Protein backbone atom coordinates (compact mmCIF):
# COMPACT_ATOMS: atom_id res chain seq x y z
CA UNK A 1 0.00 0.00 0.00
CA UNK A 2 2.76 2.33 0.97
CA UNK A 3 4.49 1.61 -2.34
CA UNK A 4 1.43 2.64 -4.42
CA UNK A 5 1.04 5.77 -2.35
CA UNK A 6 4.63 6.79 -3.16
CA UNK A 7 4.08 6.12 -6.85
CA UNK A 8 0.90 8.11 -6.79
CA UNK A 9 2.64 11.03 -5.12
CA UNK A 10 5.51 10.87 -7.58
CA UNK A 11 3.12 10.76 -10.52
CA UNK A 12 1.24 13.71 -9.16
CA UNK A 13 4.41 15.77 -8.63
CA UNK A 14 5.81 14.93 -12.04
CA UNK A 15 2.46 15.67 -13.58
CA UNK A 16 2.26 19.02 -11.82
CA UNK A 17 5.80 20.01 -12.85
CA UNK A 18 5.15 18.93 -16.42
CA UNK A 19 1.94 20.93 -16.42
CA UNK A 20 3.63 24.07 -15.16
CA UNK A 21 6.44 23.68 -17.69
CA UNK A 22 3.97 23.10 -20.49
CA UNK A 23 2.07 26.25 -19.47
CA UNK A 24 5.34 28.15 -19.15
CA UNK A 25 6.42 27.14 -22.63
CA UNK A 26 3.12 27.75 -24.33
CA UNK A 27 2.63 31.09 -22.58
CA UNK A 28 5.76 32.36 -24.32
CA UNK A 29 5.45 33.63 -27.83
CA UNK A 30 7.82 34.52 -30.62
CA UNK A 31 6.19 37.85 -31.23
CA UNK A 32 8.59 40.38 -29.63
CA UNK A 33 5.82 42.73 -28.53
CA UNK A 34 3.56 40.06 -27.07
CA UNK A 35 3.70 39.46 -23.32
CA UNK A 36 2.28 35.93 -23.82
CA UNK A 37 -0.51 34.74 -21.52
CA UNK A 38 -1.27 37.26 -18.82
CA UNK A 39 -2.79 36.59 -15.44
CA UNK A 40 -5.64 39.09 -14.97
CA UNK A 41 -4.70 41.22 -17.97
CA UNK A 42 -6.98 44.08 -16.95
CA UNK A 43 -4.59 44.74 -14.08
CA UNK A 44 -1.85 45.64 -16.55
CA UNK A 45 -3.94 47.11 -19.27
CA UNK A 46 -6.01 50.05 -18.10
CA UNK A 47 -7.75 51.92 -20.88
CA UNK A 48 -5.82 54.94 -22.08
CA UNK A 49 -8.20 57.86 -21.85
CA UNK A 50 -7.38 61.03 -23.65
CA UNK A 51 -8.33 64.20 -21.81
CA UNK A 52 -11.39 66.18 -22.84
CA UNK A 53 -13.17 63.07 -24.20
CA UNK A 54 -16.08 60.81 -23.36
CA UNK A 55 -15.55 57.04 -23.65
CA UNK A 56 -17.80 54.04 -23.56
CA UNK A 57 -16.30 50.90 -22.01
CA UNK A 58 -18.35 47.76 -21.35
CA UNK A 59 -21.48 49.82 -21.59
CA UNK A 60 -20.28 52.43 -19.07
CA UNK A 61 -19.76 56.00 -20.09
CA UNK A 62 -16.44 57.29 -18.81
CA UNK A 63 -15.39 60.88 -18.71
CA UNK A 64 -11.81 62.03 -18.74
CA UNK A 65 -11.08 65.65 -17.77
CA UNK A 66 -13.88 67.65 -19.28
CA UNK A 67 -13.87 71.22 -20.44
CA UNK A 68 -15.84 73.44 -18.06
CA UNK A 69 -19.38 74.17 -19.17
CA UNK A 70 -19.33 77.35 -21.25
CA UNK A 71 -20.07 80.47 -19.26
CA UNK A 72 -19.41 78.89 -15.85
CA UNK A 73 -16.63 79.33 -13.30
CA UNK A 74 -15.42 76.44 -11.15
CA UNK A 75 -16.00 76.82 -7.42
CA UNK A 76 -13.06 78.63 -5.79
CA UNK A 77 -11.62 79.66 -9.17
CA UNK A 78 -13.12 83.13 -9.46
CA UNK A 79 -10.58 85.13 -11.46
CA UNK A 80 -9.33 88.26 -9.71
CA UNK A 81 -9.42 90.32 -12.89
CA UNK A 82 -12.35 90.07 -15.32
CA UNK A 83 -11.43 89.08 -18.89
CA UNK A 84 -10.54 92.01 -21.09
CA UNK A 85 -9.67 94.37 -18.23
CA UNK A 86 -6.36 96.14 -18.79
CA UNK A 87 -4.10 98.01 -16.35
CA UNK A 88 -5.81 101.38 -16.81
CA UNK A 89 -9.33 100.00 -16.51
CA UNK A 90 -8.28 98.02 -13.42
CA UNK A 91 -7.12 101.30 -11.87
CA UNK A 92 -10.59 102.80 -12.40
CA UNK A 93 -12.96 99.91 -11.80
CA UNK A 94 -11.24 97.28 -9.65
CA UNK A 95 -11.94 97.81 -5.96
CA UNK A 96 -10.88 95.86 -2.90
CA UNK A 97 -13.69 93.37 -2.17
CA UNK A 98 -12.29 92.41 1.26
CA UNK A 99 -13.87 94.19 4.19
CA UNK A 100 -11.20 96.13 6.06
CA UNK A 101 -10.38 95.21 9.65
CA UNK A 102 -7.29 95.28 11.83
CA UNK A 103 -7.00 91.51 11.48
CA UNK A 104 -7.03 91.83 7.69
CA UNK A 105 -4.34 94.51 7.89
CA UNK A 106 -2.26 92.24 10.14
CA UNK A 107 -2.60 89.45 7.57
CA UNK A 108 -1.54 91.88 4.86
CA UNK A 109 1.50 92.89 6.87
CA UNK A 110 2.49 89.24 7.37
CA UNK A 111 2.14 88.59 3.60
CA UNK A 112 4.20 91.70 2.89
CA UNK A 113 6.92 90.43 5.24
CA UNK A 114 7.11 87.14 3.36
CA UNK A 115 6.70 88.14 -0.28
CA UNK A 116 7.50 91.82 -0.75
CA UNK A 117 9.81 93.21 1.92
CA UNK A 118 13.03 91.91 0.37
CA UNK A 119 12.48 94.13 -2.66
CA UNK A 120 10.31 96.98 -1.38
CA UNK A 121 11.90 97.35 2.08
CA UNK A 122 10.34 97.56 5.55
CA UNK A 123 8.80 100.97 4.98
CA UNK A 124 8.12 100.45 1.26
CA UNK A 125 10.85 102.85 0.17
CA UNK A 126 12.17 100.39 -2.43
CA UNK A 127 15.30 99.74 -0.38
CA UNK A 128 14.92 96.02 0.37
CA UNK A 129 18.13 93.99 0.15
CA UNK A 130 17.07 92.46 -3.17
CA UNK A 131 15.47 95.70 -4.38
CA UNK A 132 18.79 97.52 -4.08
CA UNK A 133 20.50 94.88 -6.22
CA UNK A 134 17.99 95.24 -9.05
CA UNK A 135 19.02 97.28 -12.10
CA UNK A 136 16.18 99.61 -11.12
CA UNK A 137 15.05 99.66 -7.47
CA UNK A 138 11.27 99.66 -6.88
CA UNK A 139 9.83 103.17 -6.50
CA UNK A 140 8.84 104.25 -2.97
CA UNK A 141 5.18 103.68 -2.09
CA UNK A 142 4.95 107.10 -0.46
CA UNK A 143 6.88 108.70 -3.33
CA UNK A 144 6.13 108.12 -7.02
CA UNK A 145 3.53 105.48 -6.08
CA UNK A 146 1.78 107.63 -3.47
CA UNK A 147 -1.50 107.83 -5.36
CA UNK A 148 -1.42 104.53 -7.20
CA UNK A 149 -5.00 103.19 -7.15
CA UNK A 150 -5.63 99.78 -5.61
CA UNK A 151 -6.88 98.29 -8.88
CA UNK A 152 -3.54 98.99 -10.56
CA UNK A 153 -1.73 97.46 -7.59
CA UNK A 154 -3.86 94.34 -7.92
CA UNK A 155 -3.14 94.19 -11.64
CA UNK A 156 0.62 94.48 -11.05
CA UNK A 157 0.68 91.91 -8.25
CA UNK A 158 -1.33 89.54 -10.47
CA UNK A 159 0.53 89.97 -13.74
CA UNK A 160 3.81 91.59 -12.71
CA UNK A 161 5.29 94.79 -14.05
CA UNK A 162 8.84 95.57 -15.23
CA UNK A 163 11.26 93.80 -12.92
CA UNK A 164 8.53 92.66 -10.55
CA UNK A 165 7.25 89.21 -11.42
CA UNK A 166 3.68 87.98 -11.17
CA UNK A 167 2.70 86.87 -7.67
CA UNK A 168 -0.46 85.11 -8.84
CA UNK A 169 0.94 81.66 -8.09
CA UNK A 170 2.14 82.63 -4.60
CA UNK A 171 -0.85 84.66 -3.41
CA UNK A 172 -4.52 83.88 -4.01
CA UNK A 173 -6.95 86.67 -4.83
CA UNK A 174 -7.84 87.27 -1.17
CA UNK A 175 -4.19 87.45 -0.09
CA UNK A 176 -3.39 89.91 -2.88
CA UNK A 177 -6.14 92.27 -1.72
CA UNK A 178 -5.07 91.90 1.91
CA UNK A 179 -1.47 92.89 1.17
CA UNK A 180 -2.80 95.88 -0.79
CA UNK A 181 -4.31 97.27 2.43
CA UNK A 182 -0.85 97.14 3.98
CA UNK A 183 0.75 98.78 0.92
CA UNK A 184 -1.83 101.58 1.27
CA UNK A 185 -0.70 102.06 4.82
CA UNK A 186 2.88 102.37 3.59
CA UNK A 187 1.67 104.86 0.97
CA UNK A 188 0.66 107.03 3.91
CA UNK A 189 -3.08 106.55 3.47
CA UNK A 190 -5.58 105.19 5.95
CA UNK A 191 -6.32 101.72 4.62
CA UNK A 192 -10.01 100.99 4.24
CA UNK A 193 -10.74 104.68 3.59
CA UNK A 194 -11.20 106.21 0.12
CA UNK A 195 -7.88 107.53 -1.16
CA UNK A 196 -7.35 111.18 -2.05
CA UNK A 197 -6.34 109.99 -5.53
CA UNK A 198 -9.72 108.40 -5.98
CA UNK A 199 -11.08 111.44 -7.77
CA UNK A 200 -14.67 110.22 -7.99
CA UNK A 201 -14.95 109.51 -4.31
CA UNK A 202 -13.14 112.74 -3.37
CA UNK A 203 -15.55 114.75 -5.51
CA UNK A 204 -18.48 113.07 -3.80
CA UNK A 205 -17.02 113.82 -0.38
CA UNK A 206 -16.54 117.50 -1.30
CA UNK A 207 -20.13 117.83 -2.54
CA UNK A 208 -21.46 116.33 0.66
CA UNK A 209 -19.40 118.83 2.64
CA UNK A 210 -20.79 121.75 0.59
CA UNK A 211 -24.33 120.56 1.22
CA UNK A 212 -23.57 120.28 4.91
CA UNK A 213 -22.52 123.91 4.92
CA UNK A 214 -25.66 124.97 3.06
CA UNK A 215 -27.80 123.10 5.53
CA UNK A 216 -26.10 124.88 8.41
CA UNK A 217 -26.77 128.31 6.82
Ligand code: HEC
Nearest residue numbers: 115116119136137138139152153156161162163164167179
Ligand atom coordinates in the same frame (compact mmCIF):
# COMPACT_ATOMS: atom_id res chain seq x y z
C1 HEC B 1 11.83 91.03 -7.12
C2 HEC B 1 11.53 92.22 -6.38
C3 HEC B 1 10.09 92.54 -6.07
C4 HEC B 1 9.22 91.81 -5.30
C5 HEC B 1 9.45 90.46 -4.62
C6 HEC B 1 8.01 92.56 -5.24
N1 HEC B 1 8.12 93.70 -5.99
FE1 HEC B 1 6.72 95.08 -6.25
N2 HEC B 1 7.90 96.08 -7.56
C7 HEC B 1 9.22 95.75 -7.85
C8 HEC B 1 9.71 96.65 -8.87
C9 HEC B 1 11.10 96.64 -9.48
C10 HEC B 1 8.65 97.54 -9.18
C11 HEC B 1 8.62 98.64 -10.21
C12 HEC B 1 7.98 98.08 -11.47
C13 HEC B 1 7.91 99.05 -12.63
O1 HEC B 1 7.19 100.05 -12.49
O2 HEC B 1 8.57 98.78 -13.63
C14 HEC B 1 7.54 97.14 -8.32
C15 HEC B 1 6.32 97.78 -8.32
C16 HEC B 1 5.33 97.53 -7.41
C17 HEC B 1 4.11 98.29 -7.30
C18 HEC B 1 3.70 99.46 -8.17
C19 HEC B 1 2.99 98.85 -9.36
C20 HEC B 1 2.51 99.81 -10.40
O3 HEC B 1 1.44 99.51 -10.94
O4 HEC B 1 3.19 100.80 -10.70
C21 HEC B 1 3.38 97.75 -6.28
C22 HEC B 1 2.03 98.20 -5.76
C23 HEC B 1 4.14 96.64 -5.76
N3 HEC B 1 5.30 96.52 -6.47
C24 HEC B 1 3.72 95.83 -4.73
C25 HEC B 1 4.35 94.64 -4.40
C26 HEC B 1 3.83 93.71 -3.44
C27 HEC B 1 2.55 93.89 -2.67
C28 HEC B 1 4.71 92.68 -3.39
C29 HEC B 1 4.60 91.43 -2.57
C30 HEC B 1 3.42 90.65 -2.77
C31 HEC B 1 5.79 92.98 -4.31
N4 HEC B 1 5.54 94.17 -4.92
C32 HEC B 1 6.88 92.17 -4.52
C33 HEC B 1 9.93 94.72 -7.30
C34 HEC B 1 9.39 93.72 -6.51
